[in-house]
Amino acid sequence: xxxxxxxxxxxxxxxxxxxxxxxxxxxxxxxxxxxxxxxxxxxxxxxxxxxxxxxxxxxxxxxxxxxxxxxxxxxxxxxxxxxxxxxxxxxxxxxxxxxxxxxxxxxxxxxxxxxxxxxxxxxxxxxxxxxxxxxxxxxxxxxxxxxxxxxxxxxxxxxxxxxxxxxxxxxxxxxxxxxxxxxxxxxxxxxxxxxxxxxxxxxxxxxxxxxxxxxxxxxxxxxxxxxxxxxxxxxxxxxxxxxxxxxxxxxxxxxxxxxxxxxxxxxxxxxxxxxxxxxxxxxxxxxxxxxxxxxxxxxxxxxxxxxxxxxxxxxxxxxxxxxxxxxxxxxxxxxxxxxxxxxxxxxxxxxxxxxxxxxxxxxxxxxxxxxxxxxxxxxxxxxx
Amino acid sequence: xxxxxxxxxxxxxxxxxxxxxxxxxxxxxxxxxxxxxxxxxxxxxxxxxxxxxxxxxxxxxxxxxxxxxxxxxxxxxxxxxxxxxxxxxxxxxxxxxxxxxxxxxxxxxxxxxxxxxxxxxxxxxxxxxxxxxxxxxxxxxxxxxxxxxxxxxxxxxxxxxxxxxxxxxxxxxxxxxxxxxxxxxxxxxxxxxxxxxxxxxxxxxxxxxxxxxxxxxxxxxxxxxxxxxxxxxxxxxxxxxxxxxxxxxxxxxxxxxxxxxxxxxxxxxxxxxxxxxxxxxxxxxxxxxxxxxxxxxxxxxxxxxxxxxxxxxxxxxxxxxxxxxxxxxxxxxxxxxxxxxxxxxxxxxxxxxxxxxxx
Amino acid sequence: xxxxxxxxxxxxxxxxxxxxxxxxxxxxxxxxxxxxxxxxxxxxxxxxxxxxxxxxxxxxxxxxxxxxxxxxxxxxxxxxxxxxxxxxxxxxxxxxxxxxxxxxxxxxxxxxxxxxxxxxxxxxxxxxxxxxxxxxxxxxxxxxxxxxxxxxxxxxxxxxxxxxxxxxxxxxxxxxxxxxxxxxxxxxxxxxxxxxxxxxxxxxxxxxxxxxxxxxxxxxxxxxxxxxxxxxxxxxxxxxxxxxxxxxxxxxxx
Numbered sequence: 001x002x003x004x005x006x007x008x009x010x011x012x013x014x015x016x017x018x019x020x021x022x023x024x025x026x027x028x029x030x031x032x033x034x035x036x037x038x039x040x041x042x043x044x045x046x047x048x049x050x051x052x053x054x055x056x057x058x059x060x061x062x063x064x065x066x067x068x069x070x071x072x073x074x075x076x077x078x079x080x081x082x083x084x085x086x087x088x089x090x091x092x093x094x095x096x097x098x099x100x101x102x103x104x105x106x107x108x109x110x111x112x113x114x115x116x117x118x119x120x121x122x123x124x125x126x127x128x129x130x131x132x133x134x135x136x137x138x139x140x141x142x143x144x145x146x147x148x149x150x151x152x153x154x155x156x157x158x159x160x161x162x163x164x165x166x167x168x169x170x171x172x173x174x175x176x177x178x179x180x181x182x183x184x185x186x187x188x189x190x191x192x193x194x195x196x197x198x199x200x201x202x203x204x205x206x207x208x209x210x211x212x213x214x215x216x217x218x219x220x221x222x223x224x225x226x227x228x229x230x231x232x233x234x235x236x237x238x239x240x241x242x243x244x245x246x247x248x249x250x251x252x253x254x255x256x257x258x259x260x261x262x263x264x265x266x267x268x269x270x271x272x273x274x275x276x277x278x279x280x281x282x283x284x285x286x287x288x289x290x291x292x293x294x295x296x297x298x299x300x301x302x303x304x305x306x307x308x309x310x311x312x313x314x315x316x317x318x319x320x321x322x323x324x325x326x327x328x329x330x331x332x333x334x335x336x337x338x339x340x341x342x343x344x345x346x347x348x349x350x351x352x353x354x355x356x357x358x359x360x361x362x363x364x365x366x367x368x369x370x371x372x373x374x375x376x377x378x379x380x381x382x383x384x
Numbered sequence: 385x386x387x388x389x390x391x392x393x394x395x396x397x398x399x400x401x402x403x404x405x406x407x408x409x410x411x412x413x414x415x416x417x418x419x420x421x422x423x424x425x426x427x428x429x430x431x432x433x434x435x436x437x438x439x440x441x442x443x444x445x446x447x448x449x450x451x452x453x454x455x456x457x458x459x460x461x462x463x464x465x466x467x468x469x470x471x472x473x474x475x476x477x478x479x480x481x482x483x484x485x486x487x488x489x490x491x492x493x494x495x496x497x498x499x500x501x502x503x504x505x506x507x508x509x510x511x512x513x514x515x516x517x518x519x520x521x522x523x524x525x526x527x528x529x530x531x532x533x534x535x536x537x538x539x540x541x542x543x544x545x546x547x548x549x550x551x552x553x554x555x556x557x558x559x560x561x562x563x564x565x566x567x568x569x570x571x572x573x574x575x576x577x578x579x580x581x582x583x584x585x586x587x588x589x590x591x592x593x594x595x596x597x598x599x600x601x602x603x604x605x606x607x608x609x610x611x612x613x614x615x616x617x618x619x620x621x622x623x624x625x626x627x628x629x630x631x632x633x634x635x636x637x638x639x640x641x642x643x644x645x646x647x648x649x650x651x652x653x654x655x656x657x658x659x660x661x662x663x664x665x666x667x668x669x670x671x672x673x674x675x676x677x678x679x680x681x682x683x684x685x686x687x688x689x690x691x692x693x694x695x696x697x698x699x700x701x702x703x704x705x706x707x708x709x710x711x712x713x714x715x716x717x718x719x720x721x722x723x724x725x726x727x728x729x730x731x732x733x734x735x736x737x738x739x740x741x742x743x
Numbered sequence: 744x745x746x747x748x749x750x751x752x753x754x755x756x757x758x759x760x761x762x763x764x765x766x767x768x769x770x771x772x773x774x775x776x777x778x779x780x781x782x783x784x785x786x787x788x789x790x791x792x793x794x795x796x797x798x799x800x801x802x803x804x805x806x807x808x809x810x811x812x813x814x815x816x817x818x819x820x821x822x823x824x825x826x827x828x829x830x831x832x833x834x835x836x837x838x839x840x841x842x843x844x845x846x847x848x849x850x851x852x853x854x855x856x857x858x859x860x861x862x863x864x865x866x867x868x869x870x871x872x873x874x875x876x877x878x879x880x881x882x883x884x885x886x887x888x889x890x891x892x893x894x895x896x897x898x899x900x901x902x903x904x905x906x907x908x909x910x911x912x913x914x915x916x917x918x919x920x921x922x923x924x925x926x927x928x929x930x931x932x933x934x935x936x937x938x939x940x941x942x943x944x945x946x947x948x949x950x951x952x953x954x955x956x957x958x959x960x961x962x963x964x965x966x967x968x969x970x971x972x973x974x975x976x977x978x979x980x981x982x983x984x985x986x987x988x989x990x991x992x993x994x995x996x997x
Contacts, residue, residue: 228583229583229584229587230584255712263713263714264712264713264714265454265707265711265713265714266454267426267427267450267454267455267712268428268711268712270446270450271427271428293597293599294453294597294598296449296453297449297453300446300449389873390863390867390872393873393875394863394875397839397875400876481831618852621847621850621854622847624834624836624841624843624844625844625847627831627834628830628831629830629831631796631827632831634795634796635794635820635823635824635825635827636844636845636848636898637819637820637847637848638816638847677834677835681835682834682835682836682837682840683836683837683840685853
């Protein structure tokens, strides 16, 4: 009966193989369905925010709020205003003049509920945020100095991501780029972030190219820069960001021990004798008042005597208005190096920049509010 | 007592008086010397003879402008304000019989700050429209500060008058009102002013002599030299009297309440005027009288002018140092006087031992 | 030239307390009137009424024909010199400056040579000329008391009011002050003195006014007022009176 046994063996072997193959097939197929399950749960984004917190955000959030200096601006720059479910009260009570994003989107803010007081140094209001039911809170790093973001997360039961784009008043291109990229990913605006970043890079490149290899740079001073209240002519910033983009120093650079806002004396300015003076139009009234009281000392400045005094738009209002800072740089470049900027019309270029950043041409509004890019020689003529 | 002995004692007194006169004259001389010295110190470089010429023969040159508008004006303002503060300090201390009294004990600085805050608020039209602050009239802030300081003084006088205008009543009223003003100020800041305006108010409270322009200086100098300073000098003997007690004063024909009232008003006016233009300058009205007392004793005939001159000296030195120490940045004189004033006051307290009024 | 100080029916109230309740007295030129009585009897108050420091609720105070409140305070200060019981000593004043304040009614803008001379005179009169350059705080009780008197004298008063001039003084100085009072009397001043010590009152005064709780208990010549009966009634202590020595001591039963 050996042949009969062989058939049995063959049959059993076949059965075993078939069963084994089937089992294997089964196992293989089932694990790939768990893989499918894993893919659906990784519809989440893992990011590290600016203070090093690991933040997990679901893909496709459509309810966000932004609190603190500059955060709403980032949202606007990323064309993500449709995701907002509330704004800070300050956005409505301050009036829009002076904040680039507010001038473009201010109307739409009015319809949104208030989610906190807003303003530098004012702590957030968790109850109000809760009422708006956001999925994500974008919080300014400056708020972390007096309010723990993790605490806010617990209180509002919402994910908090802390952002910033450089020190206030500065134009930190790297910081800005980084912030746009991270936030772009968080809000599903990656493409927009990329295109904005490349535009910013191109502008910086352009300014640098135009001013890189100059032998002669005029002596420049920027007075009355905005900083915590009306500042006199003797307050300046060193180095001055738009000037830095133009590879040009300010006369104050040598004297300050550290970068930032610098207060010095009129005598020192006199001894330096800048050839060209720019005044931050936010504080123009203060300077004019001082000039009216005391014209003598101003008229000993060559820049004033020759009427080479110009106004620039203020860019430090609830954190740096990046668009305005860049627009200022073009205007300053045109004044300082007219040959290198002969093809540039500052107000048109400003509008171009505004359109890219916030989708609206804002130069006219700025000019109405502050005066715009202009020569101030007439204003600073001694009367009688 | 033989007549020769009597002569000896009379001579002794003459020597004492002579010593006082010498001290006063020396201090005056130093202060006057400080004027051209201070004018030659600063960032703008110029030689000494050039500087002196600019001081005495000013023309339209750049150097003259620097010397006169940027340096001398501060020095002259320092002298006038210093004299007012020094004199007011002595006068108030005599009337209150309290060596720690000063015009600022009345809460003048708080009232003036409140005036500034209100002026900024009013100028804003109530609602914060923009981040800018237009001060339409350069004198509005000063006028408001002065007005509020005046109201403060009137309220205190009214309260004290109800309580009989004794020294204690004045002090208590002042403290109470000061707290009230401070509370109102903070409330305003919290509710209405944004951080910009708050910073402005704070910035304003750092007295800065660079802020004053020629018309303002002329006003302060005129009023001080015409009314405030002569009044204090004239009343010197009365201050000697009131230090001994209200009854003593009455028995010599001086009405203590009237003296206290007048002195308070004059001191407050002078101080409020100066403060409204240059901001709050502390410590001078405490340090100058004490130092003067140590140098010259308690007789107000010489104490009063000495305290005035010392006030001028201290303020001028502080301002000049503030210009020089971290040039080209200028430290406001209000900060300098606090920095210098505190250790100086401590030193005087330790060294002086007895310098004041018991009881 | 004041001949007479006349006080009629003066009432002074401190809140609800009657400090003086209908007091009258008359003192003439060259007389020393001592006001005696226990603490709180109203002695100091009476003195303050005379030189106008306190205004009585009712009653009148006359210097000759003139009512005290009709006289300008400056002129009044030239007539009445007051020596208070204590004074606030502070502020580093010298004796010279302090006595000069007594000249206040005469000084316009600055002291004159005449004022200086009067200050020295006053200090010589009280025998304190050696203290002239010293600070007030350095003085002993007796020295300060004499300086206070000098200050009052510097005003060249015609009426001198002394409030407890001998309290807190050493015996030597007590005697000196009393001698001084007597000499001033012979200069023609009207002297009204509040005093504790009955012996001194007995010895020095021409008239005595004994007050008790704001009322006049007795008035008149010393021997008439300072009787054992009066003293024991008002002070609650039995005295021993030695008329020849004009000595009054309390009887000590220990």
